[in-house]
Amino acid sequence: xxxxxxxxxxxxxxxxxxxxxxxxxxxxxxxxxxxxxxxxxxxxxxxxxxxxxxxxxxxxxxxxxxxxxxxxxxxxxxxxxxxxxxxxxxxxxxxxxxxxxxxxxxxxxxxxxxxxxxxxxxxxxxxxxxxxxxxxxxxxxxxxxxxxxxxxxxxxxxxxxxxxxxxxxxxxxxxxxxxxxxxxxxxxxxxxxxxxxxxxxxxxxxxxxxxxxxxxxxxxxxxxxxxxxxxxxxxxxxxxxxxxxxxxxxxxxxxxxxxxxxxxxxxxxxxxxxxxxxxxxxxxxxxxxxxxxxxxxxxxxxxxxxxxxxxxxxxxxxxxxxxxxxxxxxxxxxxxxxxxxxxxxxxxxxxxxxxxxxxxxxxxxxxxxxxxxxxxxxxxxxxxxxxxxxxxxxxxxxxxxxxxxxxxxxxxxxxxxxxxxxxxxxxxxxxxxxxxxxxxxxxxxxxxxxxxxxxxxxxxxxxxxxxxxxxxxxxxxxxx
Amino acid sequence: xxxxxxxxxxxxxxxxxxxxxxxxxxxxxxxxxxxxxxxxxxxxxxxxxxxxxxxxxxxxxxxxxxxxxxxxxxxxxxxxxxxxxxxxxxxxxxxxxxxxxxxxxxxxxxxxxxxxxxxxxxxxxxxxxxxxxxxxxxxxxxxxxxxxxxxxxxxxxxxxxxxxxxxxxxxxxxxxxxxxxxxxxxxxxxxxxxxxxxxxxxxxxxxxxxxxxxxxxxxxxxxxxxxxxxxxxxxxxxxxxxxxxxxxxxxxxxxxxxxxxxxxxxxxxxxxxxxxxxxxxxxxxxxxxxxxxxxxxxxxxxxxxxxxxxxxxxxxxxxxxxxxxxxxxxxxxxxxxxxxxxxxxxxxxxxxxxxxxxxxxxxxxxxxxxxxxxxxxxxxxxxxxxxxxxxxxxxxxxxxxxxxxxxxxxxxxxxxx
Numbered sequence: 063x064x065x066x067x068x069x070x071x072x073x074x075x076x077x078x079x080x081x082x083x084x085x086x087x088x089x090x091x092x093x094x095x096x097x098x099x100x101x102x103x104x105x106x107x108x109x110x111x112x113x114x115x116x117x118x119x120x121x122x123x124x125x126x127x128x129x130x131x132x133x134x135x136x137x138x139x140x141x142x143x144x145x146x147x148x149x150x151x152x153x154x155x156x157x158x159x160x161x162x163x164x165x166x167x168x169x170x171x172x173x174x175x176x177x178x179x180x181x182x183x184x185x186x187x188x189x190x191x192x193x194x195x196x197x198x199x200x201x202x203x204x205x206x207x208x209x210x211x212x213x214x215x216x217x218x219x220x221x222x223x224x225x226x227x228x229x230x231x232x233x234x235x236x237x238x239x240x241x242x243x244x245x246x247x248x249x250x251x252x253x254x255x256x257x258x259x260x261x262x263x264x265x266x267x268x269x270x271x272x273x274x275x276x277x278x279x280x281x282x283x284x285x286x287x288x289x290x291x292x293x294x295x296x297x298x299x300x301x302x303x304x305x306x307x308x309x310x311x312x313x314x315x316x317x318x319x320x321x322x323x324x325x326x327x328x329x330x331x332x333x334x335x336x337x338x339x340x341x342x343x344x345x346x347x348x349x350x351x352x353x354x355x356x357x358x359x360x361x362x363x364x365x366x367x368x369x370x371x372x373x374x375x376x377x378x379x380x381x382x383x384x385x386x387x388x389x390x391x392x393x394x395x396x397x398x399x400x401x402x403x404x405x406x407x408x409x410x411x412x413x414x415x416x417x418x419x420x421x422x423x424x425x426x427x428x429x430x431x432x433x434x435x436x437x438x439x440x441x442x443x444x445x446x447x448x449x450x451x452x453x454x455x456x457x458x459x460x461x462x463x464x465x466x467x468x469x470x471x472x473x474x475x476x477x478x479x480x481x482x483x484x485x486x487x488x489x490x491x492x493x494x495x496x497x498x499x500x501x502x503x504x505x506x507x508x509x510x511x512x513x514x515x516x517x518x519x520x521x522x523x524x525x526x527x528x529x530x531x532x533x534x535x536x537x538x539x540x541x542x
Numbered sequence: 543x544x545x546x547x548x549x550x551x552x553x554x555x556x557x558x559x560x561x562x563x564x565x566x567x568x569x570x571x572x573x574x575x576x577x578x579x580x581x582x583x584x585x586x587x588x589x590x591x592x593x594x595x596x597x598x599x600x601x602x603x604x605x606x607x608x609x610x611x612x613x614x615x616x617x618x619x620x621x622x623x624x625x626x627x628x629x630x631x632x633x634x635x636x637x638x639x640x641x642x643x644x645x646x647x648x649x650x651x652x653x654x655x656x657x658x659x660x661x662x663x664x665x666x667x668x669x670x671x672x673x674x675x676x677x678x679x680x681x682x683x684x685x686x687x688x689x690x691x692x693x694x695x696x697x698x699x700x701x702x703x704x705x706x707x708x709x710x711x712x713x714x715x716x717x718x719x720x721x722x723x724x725x726x727x728x729x730x731x732x733x734x735x736x737x738x739x740x741x742x743x744x745x746x747x748x749x750x751x752x753x754x755x756x757x758x759x760x761x762x763x764x765x766x767x768x769x770x771x772x773x774x775x776x777x778x779x780x781x782x783x784x785x786x787x788x789x790x791x792x793x794x795x796x797x798x799x800x801x802x803x804x805x806x807x808x809x810x811x812x813x814x815x816x817x818x819x820x821x822x823x824x825x826x827x828x829x830x831x832x833x834x835x836x837x838x839x840x841x842x843x844x845x846x847x848x849x850x851x852x853x854x855x856x857x858x859x860x861x862x863x864x865x866x867x868x869x870x871x872x873x874x875x876x877x878x879x880x881x882x883x884x885x886x887x888x889x890x891x892x893x894x895x896x897x898x899x900x901x902x903x904x905x906x907x908x909x910x911x912x913x914x915x916x917x918x919x920x921x922x923x924x925x926x927x928x929x930x931x932x933x934x935x936x937x938x939x940x941x942x943x944x945x946x947x948x949x950x951x952x953x954x955x956x957x958x959x
Contacts, residue, residue: 082783093795100802115814122822127829137825140818155664158640162814164654164821174657175813178640178667180883182890182914183903184801186670188794202790206783299779304688307786311684316572319672323579326586326666333590334661335622335644339597342620346604350618409663416665440665477855484855 065229069237070244073211077241083207090203090249097195098150098252102259105150112142112161116500123497128488130477131465132387135458138166139497143173143446146437146504147264151256151274152193154438157185163447165454167391167461168351170398172334173447192253193432196278197425198314200249201285205310208242208289209303212539213296231539239290239532246282253278270435270507273514277435280525281428287528291535313423318416321426325415331408337401344397351390354383362389376471383474384466391462395455402451406444413440420517424524431517437504441513446502453500460496464489544711548719556723562689566731569685572677573735580632580673581743587643591624594644598622606950612938613858615950616649616931623647623927623956625920628911630749633740634675634903636912640667645924649935651868652928653820653876656921657813675906678732678757679899680793686764687785689724691771693717695778717773725765732757749909756905763898793899800893800900807889810882811875820872827864832857839863842870846940859939866932880918887914923958930954 077083119140126134142162149156160173178185188194212235215221224234257271289306296302349358354375366385367373375382413430420427433439465474468489476483504510556562602619609615625643642660670676694717697703707713733754740750767788771781827835832852840847843866852860869876894901907913934954943949 082780082787086787089795111812115812115818119818122818129829133825133828138821140814142814155668158662158664158667160659162817164817172659172661174659174817176640176659179637179659179917180810180813180886181801182804182886183636183900183907184797184804184890184893186667187797187900190798190802199790199794202786206787209783210779299777300692300782303779303782303786307684307688307782311681315680316672318669319676320575320579322666322669323583323672326663327579327582330586331661331663333594333644334658335642335646336590336594336597337661338620338646339594339601339622342601343597405661409661409665412663413665416669440663443664479854479856481855 065233066237066240069229069234070240073238073241074244077207077245086203086206087245087248090200090245091252093199094192094195094249094252097190098192098256101153101191102150102256105145105147108145112144115140115162116142116144120497120499124495126491126494128491130484130487131384131461131469131489131493132167134461134494135167135387135465138164139454139457140164141450141453141500141502143502146442147260147267148270148274148436148504149438150260151191151253151271152432152436152438153189153191154193154433154436155440155443156438157181157189159443159446163450165450165457167387167458168394170395170402170451170454173443173450192256193274193278193429193436196250196253196282197429197432200246200282201314201425202307202310204242204246204249204282204285205289205303205306207245208238208286209293209306210299211238211242211290212293213299213302217299232536235290235294235532235536235539238293239286242289243283243286246286247279250275250279250282266507270437270510273435273511273518274432277428277431277518277521280521281424284424284524284528287532291528291531294535294539314425317419317423318426318429321416321419321423324419325412328415329408329411331412332401332405337405341398341401345394348393348397349390351386351394354386359386359389362386378471380466381469381471381474383471384462384464384469387462387465388459391455391458395451399451402447406447409440409444417517420520424521427517427520427524431514431521434514434517435510437510442504445505449502450500453498457497461493464493468493545715545719548710548715549723552716552719552723556720556727562724562727565685565689566727569677569682569728569731570735572681573674573732574739576672576674576677577632577735577739577743580635580671581739583635583639583671583673584627584632587627587638591626591644595622595624598646602953606947606953609945609947609950611858611945612935612943612949613861616858616862616935616939618648619953620646620648621931621953621956623920623924624958625916625923626958628749630740630745630753630910631912632743632910633673633736633745633753634907634910634912635671635673636675636907636910637914637917638912639671641917641920643920647924647928647931649862649865649928649931651820651824651865651872652925653816653869653872654824656924656928657817674736675903675910678760678906679902682728682732682757682760683764683789683793683899686725686728686761686768687782687789689728690721690765690768691782691785692778693720693724693769694773695776695781699778721765721769725761729758729761732761752909753906756902756909760898760902792897796897797893797900800890800897804886804889804893808882808885810886811879813879816872816875816879819875820868823871824864824868827860827867832860835860835864835867838870839867842866843936846936849940850942859942862932862935862939880921883914884918890914927954927956 123139126137140162145156157177160176162175163173164171188198215224225231253275257275260271261268288309292305293302296305347358349356363375366382370378372378416426417430420430430439469487473483473486477487598621602621605618606615623645627638631638639662645656645658647655697706706716710716736753737750768785771784836852849859891904894904904913931954934952938949
């Protein structure tokens with residue numbers, strides 16, 4: 063053990079003497095600290111902005127004057143997605159998804175104003191976040207630090223010298239790994255600090271934060287081992303570097319994009335526009351709920367008359383127009399939800415195709431594990447869309463219920479031509495006070511962890527493979 | 543003659559190397575794959591547009607057939623706008639996997655419609671696409687580094703430099719020929735797939751020529767950069783490490799720093815404010831006297847000011863007037879919003895001066911018309927078309943023309959030409 067530590071200390075001294083290595087270490091630490099700090103600052107201001115917008119939207123809704131209920135159905139409401147706490151560490155797909163949704167009657171709108179559409183092509187190359195720094199950049203920098211570690215000793219002939227001095231080959235290899243590993247550990251320190259800071263602010267997120275930290279630590283551990291192993295096996299330092307560079311470029315740059323294209327090609331997903339046209343077609347069958355004589359609501363009318371035991375809609379104790387609105391919204395929303403859930407299923411299928419590539423790219427494993435656990439992945443975005451839809455449906459139906467109960471049918475029918483009738487169809491402003499507040503929370507921790515489990519397994523396999531590899535290589539190095 | 547001989551000898555020598563041959567082959571295969579995947583994506587998009595266009599026409603005709611007044615026809619009559627991919631779009635998907643390339647609009651306030659996004663799978667957008675532009679901008683430099691970092695050091699370490707230069711009249715020429723062969727081989731590995739597949743998939747000769755120029759410039763830049771390091775005194779492994787570090791800085795770190803700076807320099811307008819303002823204006827009209835809508839409307843549209851006053855609680859011409867006013871009120875936010883996007887794009891152009899990969903990406907996307915500017919052009923096309931729709935209905939509404947189905951025949955067709 064002492065020999066291993068001595069070798070590690072020697073390697074450290076060597077690194078500190080090398081200009082390139084010092085530059086790399088400074089770059090690595092600087093990058094991660096900047097990423098962690100700017101990401102934390104952005105989250106705080108982003109969260110404040112969205113909460114302010116949400117409050118503003120709720121206040122404007124609540125302060126609406128007396129109105130016809132159907133006006134409020136079209137007036138609608140806005141909901142904003144507050145960022146998940148762990149997006150400080152890993153913003154995941156957040157820059158690519160819309161941040162607000164307009165909730166209104168008759169329509170299930172998409173989320174609007176995605177950051178990537180407003181900023182530049184630079185957003186597509188990477189996001190300034192601790193996750194990106196550790197997943198993509200840190201491995202390359204560790205390669206630059208460590209590729210010569212073992213092979214250098216052999217090229218200079220100092221390897222045999224060391225072995226002759228009684229240094230076990232195993233200690234040599236593990237010592238080198240320990241030296242690179244300590245740099246890697248230093249690089250994860252800002253992440254650990256971020257994770258602990260978040261755990262204090264959001265105690266519920268402690269476990270996910272630690273898992274995200276552990277995933278990144280394991281990922282860098284994998285690279286440390288790989289670098290040492292390649293450096294031990296390579297014939298020359300340049301062969302080691304080229305091999306490692308190729309592995310890095312293929313697993314972190316190439317495969318993720320090929321995976322995305324494979325997913326898009328294997329699982330075709332419908333566009334929103336096409337879906338909207340189909341929804342419009344299906345809605346013709348449902349009927350236009352603004353028109354109580356629409357053939358789509360004929361059987362509904364019979365059913366209502368039957369239920370109340372009256373002969374005409376004029377005799378109903380409630381406003382038939384409101385009932386049609388309720389019925390139309392319920393049927394329409396069923397149609398829209400059908401399409402949306404099919405779309406969500408295809409997109410999750412595409413995400414699963416990408417996940418399969420985690421078997422050839424540890425980067426995909428750690429990226430998807432991290433954003434899934436952090437609550438910033440596709441599923442979480444879909445959860446936002448579904449939560450917003452649930453709020454929309456509840457809001458619209460509660461207003462439609464007012465329409466049925468608080469507005470007289472005769473006034474309602476005359477409101478477009480008769481000013482006084484129109485005035486009577488306005489219901490009290492007090493009703494708008496009842497609006498439920500909207501607060502989006504990421505998926506419950508248990509659910510997130512359960513779906514991250516397969517990737518945790520893949521990550522563990524990668525790490526195990528690395529450990530097995532380094533043990534074999536360390537043994538073999540001695541035989542040479 | 544001597545030069546050609548030099549080059550032929552070096553070509554034989556270089557292509558005898560297994561690693562060089564493998565690298566060229568791998569690069570050519572990546573280009574082929576990237577172009578094929580790009581073409582698959584673009585043909586999916588073209589098919590989708592064709593399909594949606596047919597469906598949309600059917601739906602619009604249904605709406606018009608069922609209409610009983612112009613206001614109602616305009617209310618339910620959605621029409622499809624689309625941004626057909628250019629002939630070279632398959633070489634760079636660009637913004638086409640995050641910015642919508644189809645949008646349905648109707649005569650209501652546009653600011654409530656134009657910001658709708660499509661439902662692109664964000665996990666696909668996160669990775670980005672494997673297209674030709676990506677291979678050229680990001681992977682090609684790595685190949686050049688791998689092929690050239692030890693072009694000098696390998697001979698020096700093997701002690702062959704004196705022998706090589708002794709037989710040559712001018713020693714530099716030997717190296718020049720070797721570097722030339724290595725880099726032109728690399729360029730050809732990118733260009734042959736481009737010309738072959740590019741013309742097969744119908745890209746214009748002019749576009750292919752410009753993109754070839756971009757590829758060659760990129761190859762020349764990285765060759766020069768690599769040689770500047772490779773012919774120094776450092777060991778081969780140090781060269782390789784320094785070059786990898788340079789690639790990292792130019793390809794990833796400069797863009798990241800640039801993004802941080804741009805976000806700070808152009809904070810822009812939160813799009814949510816545009817929607818909120820537009821919606822308040824539109825909805826407030828219902829609670830205001832009709833004149834509060836009609837007067838400002840007639841002020842900006844004097845051609846309709848002779849129209850009869852609105853004296854009922856609901857009239858379609860009043861309805862569309864306040865939709866128009868909603869857009870006009872939101873314009874002071876909407877214009878700077880787009881201006882901020884344009885400004886960020888312009889600043890990205892300045893970042894590109896420091897990052898050749900970003901410059902290459904932008905250049906190819908600009909030829910392929912899939913860059914931010916093209917997305918903004920499409921945005922403007924939608925706005926223009928929406929104005930056409932409005933001006934088709936305004937005479938019918940404000941002159942209070944009696945409803946006839948045939949009058950809807952002149953409804954403007956979306957046309958990008």
